[in-house]
Amino acid sequence: MDAEGRIARHNNPNVNNIKISKAEDDEPYVFVSYKSGDWELVLSEIVYTLHTQYGLRVYFDRDF
Secondary structure (H helix, E strand, O other): OOHHHHHHHHHOHHHHOOOEOOOOOOOOOEEOOOOHHHHHHHHHHHHHHHHHHHOOOEEOOOOO
16 A cells, blocks of 8 residues: 555544454454455445444554
8 A cells, every 4th residue: 555545544534433442352343354455445434334333343453
């Protein structure tokens, strides 16, 4: 991913509104793995929707 793509992902409001669970939490969560080029579809649309509409707890590498 180029610098422009990283900036877009970092500034995306849907991505920033996903509450990230910690792997050490006792509550169940889903680990999300994705190809960096697919971030917008995966994070901004699929994960964000599942998180906000169904309370999906998500863990992924937020450090990009």
